[in-house]
Amino acid sequence: xxxxxxxxxxxxxxxxxxxxxxxxxxxxxxxxxxxxxxxxxxxxxxxxxxxxxxxxxxxxxxxxxxxxxxxxxxxxxxxxxxxxxxxxxxxxxxxxxxxxxxxxxxxxxxxxxxxxxxx
Amino acid sequence: xxxxxxxxxxxxxxxxxxxxxxxxxxxxxxxxxxxxxxxxxxxxxxxxxxxxxxxxxxxxxxxxxxxxxxxxxxxxxxxxxxxxxxxxxxxxxxxxxxxxxxxxxxxxxxxxxxx
Numbered sequence: 232x233x234x235x236x237x238x239x240x241x242x243x244x245x246x247x248x249x250x251x252x253x254x255x256x257x258x259x260x261x262x263x264x265x266x267x268x269x270x271x272x273x274x275x276x277x278x279x280x281x282x283x284x285x286x287x288x289x290x291x292x293x294x295x296x297x298x299x300x301x302x303x304x305x306x307x308x309x310x311x312x313x314x315x316x317x318x319x320x321x322x323x324x325x326x327x328x329x330x331x332x333x334x335x336x337x338x339x340x341x342x343x344x345x346x347x348x349x350x
Numbered sequence: 351x352x353x354x355x356x357x358x359x360x361x362x363x364x365x366x367x368x369x370x371x372x373x374x375x376x377x378x379x380x381x382x383x384x385x386x387x388x389x390x391x392x393x394x395x396x397x398x399x400x401x402x403x404x405x406x407x408x409x410x411x412x413x414x415x416x417x418x419x420x421x422x423x424x425x426x427x428x429x430x431x432x433x434x435x436x437x438x439x440x441x442x443x444x445x446x447x448x449x450x451x452x453x454x455x456x457x458x459x460x461x462x463x464x465x
Contacts, residue, residue, distance in 0.1 A: 262451055274441070274455040281451065322395060328451065337451060338385065341395035 233257070235342035237323050243348045249311040252345045255304055256325030264339060265298055265308050266322040274322075280306065281328060313349045320344045352377045354444045354456035362462040363432055371427040371459045373442030379403075381447035384418065384425045389458070390438040401425065429461075437463045 236255040244250055256263045264279040278288040280300045288298070295314070300306040310317055324339040353376040363369045375384065386398040399409060401418050409416045413430045429436050442456040 264451070273457050276452060279451055287452065320393065324395075326451070337383070337445065338397055338400045339453060340397055341387075343394045346393075 235323055235325050235340055237321075237342035237345050239345060240343060241346045241348075243350065244313055245350050246314055247312045248349075249309065250313045250317075250347060250349075252308040252310075252321050252323075252347070254306045254308070254323030254342060256306070256323070257327075257340055258304070260325035260327045260340075261303070262326045262328050262337070262339075263300060263306050264324040264326075265306070266324065266341075268320045268322060268344070269318075277308070310347075313347075315349045318347055318349050320346050352444055352446055352449065352454045354442050354454050356440075356442055356456035356459050358459045359457070360460045360462070362464060364464050365434055366431050368428060368430050369432050369461065371429075371440050371442075371461065373425045373427065373456060375423050375425065375442070375444045377444060377446045379446040379448050383445045383447075385443040385445070385453065386416065386425075386427050387441045387443065387455075388438045389441065395441070398427075432461075432463045434463045434465055437461060 235257055238253045262281050265277040267275045267277055275290055277290045278298045279286055283300045283303060296310055298308045322341050322344045324341045326337045326339045328337055355374045358372055382403045384401045388396045388398055399416055406418050415428045417426045439458045439460045441458045443453045445453045
């Protein structure tokens with residue numbers, strides 16, 4: 232089975248440019264998460280969707296960041312304009328918020344990440 | 351408040367030694383879930399285990415074992431007979447039932463296995 236797919240794997244861009252990161256969750260999963268990982272701040276949850284609807288975007292750093300999930304199999308994270316401090320690894324994860332024996336089975340499975348460098 | 355503490359920033363051991371990674375968590379919820387993830391040098395995050403708060407049985411999977419103790423709010427991870435391929439950053443994480451889907455990650459422990 233295919234895991235979470237992210238593209239591109241590496242992105243190098245110049246300050247001020249627009250960056251779009253893409254994610255395809257595991258088929259059948261109904262929750263999708265965007266994380267950012269840096270040495271200074273570790274793993275941070277930026278936003279998550281449930282059934283394509285954004286539930287919590289309190290982790291989005293500022294208005295330069297936006298995320299969409301137009302359908303169950305695709306999400307984008309956009310940074311416009313990008314800044315050097317946005318350099319990080321961005322992970323997408325998905326999970327199934329189904330019920331198994333009355334307990335949510337919500338293990339998050341991560342994609343390989345996109346390493347973003349903003350010069 | 352929810353919090354996950356991995357006090358060991360870095361651990362280095364010689365191959366074949368046993369090593370334990372500590373994880374201490376804080377939550378006010380009685381229902382919660384604990385996770386361990388592995389991040390090898392290649393960078394991906396690999397799910398290792400999930401435990402719910404009602405199941406305190408220890409778990410063993412090959413050379414890996416986990417010790418969940420609610421009395422001390424700990425969920426420690428032991429690798430027996432470590433191998434070089436175990437070198438990675440290991441993250442402990444917590445999701446409380448009241449926090450919807452949010453998972454709180456610890457800061458990670460970097461484990462280096464020397465040949």
